[in-house]
Amino acid sequence: MPKIDVGRIWSLNFRLLMSVITSVAPDITGLGLETKELFVLAEVDEHPHPAELAGVLSMPKPSVTMYIKRLEAAGFLRREIDSADLRRHRLILTPEGRKTMARGLALLAKAFGARLARLNSAQQSELATLLEKLG
């Protein structure tokens, strides 16, 4: 069993993600949102509150505030004040937001999928499982 080079795995992985993001950024912009706004949009269903989004996406709260503001202005989501806790805002995707999210993720999936295609189906499942454990 050879010793694993953590730094190398890190660097490969990081550069992979950055290069995929860079390559799709112009297409995503074409949908009317920025890459980071898409990441926010993509987590709204699972994490409908801004503070959670900030945590899960490792973003500062003010950044989330701003992305949400833009996404709302663009008609991709709307906000409701949580009646059980008046501090909280529940975010809800609009149909347009959901459609745009799907398109954006499809672009990302296409670019990332091109890399993932180097793995066979079983390996892709295995990777998903391992990343689940790491999350």
Add this chain to the structure above:
Amino acid sequence: MPKIDVGRIWSLNFRLLMSVITSVAPDITGLGLETKELFVLAEVDEHPHPAELAGVLSMPKPSVTMYIKRLEAAGFLRREIDSADLRRHRLILTPEGRKTMARGLALLAKAFGARLARLNSAQQSELATLLEKLG
């Protein structure tokens, strides 16, 4: 075999990297450089010219210019004009820069390694293999 969700793999992986970066950022700052400056420093040996660095790290050229300027001012690297091509600057790590790079990468490896520890040894190897294939 269920169809694999590329977007989900993407999201898990992206969130993993961001959370690791966020967790080590304060310690890296303590070394006297920013995270992105560390990434630049870490690629200088393999890619000693700014334009290459920009390509490999998926960063705009002006950003690289700025990071290099700071790294040079901090004494972590120096620049030589390539005598064969007066447009090019060859970057060279100083001993101090090399030491700081090693410390920074060690912090990163430690934080990432802590996540990796959730996997058993066989799973770590499997992950390494899969990510190698994707690089």
Add this chain to the structure above:
DNA sequence: TTACGATAGTTTACTATTAAACTAATAAAT
């Protein structure tokens, strides 16, 4: 041998991001 297009790196001028401080609401303790 100058003219032209391409490349390396920088500067400028603007936008994006965020730390710090704030308001408002809730929870916990006294």
Add this chain to the structure above:
DNA sequence: ATTTATTAGTTTAATAGTAAACTATCGTAA
């Protein structure tokens, strides 16, 4: 009940990042 601490989200003030335009050099070609 009232203080105190905590949490959600926003605003402000300042820094970080970058697109566009620039200088300088190079490679090539008529």
